[in-house]
Amino acid sequence: MRIIHIVHGKVNPNGHNGISRVVYNLNRQERAQGINSEIWSLVDDAKTHFSYIRDNYVTVECFPRVRIPYAQHEIIKRLISEKNNIDLVHFHMIWFFDKNIIARATIRAAIPYIITTHGTYSKPNATAGKKRLARMLFERAYLNGAVEIHAITNEESQKLKDYGYNGPTFIAPNGIDLSEVPEVRRNDVFGVLPKPEIARFIWIGVKRSDKNLVELIYAVEMLPRKIRDNLVIYLIGPNYRKNESKYKALVNKLGIVKNFSFVGPLYGKEKYDALESADVHILPSLSEVFSLAMLDAMACSKPCLVSKGCGYGPWEDDDCFISFDPTAEAIADAIKQMFVRRMDWQRMGENARKVIKRDLNWPTIARIMIENYVRILKK
Template sequence: MKVLMVIPALGNVYGGPTKIVIELAESVAKLGISVDIVATNANGSTNLDVPLNQWVIENYYRLQYFTYLDLLDYKFTGSMTKWLFKNVSNYDIVHTNAIFSYPVLAAHWACQFRKVPYIATPHGMMEPWALAYKAWKKKLYFNLLEKPSLQTAKAMQMTASTEARHINTFGLKIPLVFVPNGIHSKDFEFLPSPDIFYQKFPETRNKTLIIFLGRIDPKKGLDLLAPAFAKAHRKFPDTHLIVAGPDNTGFLPTAENYFIEAGCKNAVTFTGMLTGEMKYAALAAANIYVAPSYSEGFSMSVLEGMAAGLPCVITTGCNFPEAGMANVASIVDIDVEQIANALIQLLQDSQAAKKMGDRARQFILENYTWDSVASKMVSVYQEIINDGTVKNANLRSKQ
């Protein structure tokens, strides 16, 4: 089986989707599947320093980057379009990632022209909060271009089970399959020493640490977290908040001001983006994980927080009801008071918080590893290639 994955860009500034596609590609390829990825060299306001129009060989898969013209955020790319129309017929199936971006649209057109089956993953971009941003532009683009191209997809992947109710409102007559994101269990077998994190951020030493791990972005709910944390901090003065993530849209000054206005800025550390050992050391140092998001596809950082054994406070916008049903996380409405009260409850009962974190770790390692995700995804690919559609009811969403 030969699989082509298409994504508008793979820059780190784009957060979850970049990590998800790379991790999925690697995990699928480990099963003996040939996997290639194509993307533009976009990286926010800059470009990736990578070879163009040639294969970059990774451990299990290949990457190829193309130049682009950023018009209205759609990343128009003539070189990638030409390549897709010429080469897409070399693959058994194409897997596109994201919507509202020209490279994905070009891939759909090439697949239609060459009669190659394709599956689409919106990565939360069809959630109401995401659609409300630049709504008029998205509505026009979707109705004129996106919807006709999605209608001929063989399936749409949901990474969160809750996506179905929103996707169904668009009137797309295609099967929806639920295949979540995952983590590598080996990354969480032995976390590094918290001291690695303390040495770089000494103000966090000897504190009860609450960690937010995500992009500095309006949808992440930092405007909610600031007053919520301030309330918790007044009750527990030894608490300290870690805000760990990149600022790829210039939103950082606004985010910092939320905490200034809430009167707790002196108990907050903005670390910037953490990767590798430093990220895992931060998780090892933390006592509680919090995700106050308005909207997520299926958050990688929530999985990481839970896999690290942290008790988690997440909003309904994180689209992870399974964690609530399994009693492995505190799921609250998108509301300042509810976020604050959930944090306070965990801080008040450290023993119960520890037990929640232990349950969370076991739940993720049993159900959300990339090995199991890749197997499900390959089964979907195989069904589409063999039968032209997804028929296995165990892989379909509950609609």
């Protein structure tokens, strides 16, 4: 079976782009399980095709962008010339019009395609502004040309219907490769705290508005003084559109400067060292389809706080996280609940690691994906 994953960029698994990390691991694990899985990527500065060896496991076939519908494009020429040897095209591109041009070419060549939408159409801004126009002009046509869509959660599957997709979906969550988590991790990244009873919470992500950090800040201001005096939240990640200055100003205005520490992006071992140095991971996003940052935290045996609608509902009974609505009041209540359960943090973290080993690892998810490839191709 030959599967072609189509994506944008060079698929760096160690950056902040979640789609790249997913495609890298899916390709690597599919190949490990005997599938002829390839990554064909559109790269902004590419003038002609070249092979980019990411590492010993993954090679990315890089092609120039496809911006003009009726021009000659290397990636389309290659798809058509090899159509008899390609079983399925698997798209991971959203919004770029390139994907529509390529998708139409696969239909003409009688190559079926599926799409992983990575939660993009579930976000509140998916039908606002220019994206509303994109939905009307070409996004729904792209979705409805697929033989099936891979949704990461049941909630995403329903929201795809709301967006205008009329076909079938199958569900497979995101995962993590435990081999990328260092067995030996530092636990002193944040230095010595003034009091040993201070709890260190950690948030990791891109500092965008949909990450709901404003509500998190207001939630901390609502906490009883006894909890605030024993809480520091480390906000780790890129400063998207200079949002960090707004968050710092709000923290200063509310008089809770001591409760927050703003840190830049951390990747690889530095990220895992930071997680090991924290006590609890918190994810207050408005909408996030299966956060990879939370998977990292669970792999490091950390108890988690996560907003509802982030896809982790099926694992609620495993007692490794506390969920809440993404409002300041609900976030504050969840933090208070977590403090009440402080003696359970180690056990909750151990439960989180068990969930990763049992369900949310890339070898398991790749098997689910391959089973669905086989099922779809038998239609």
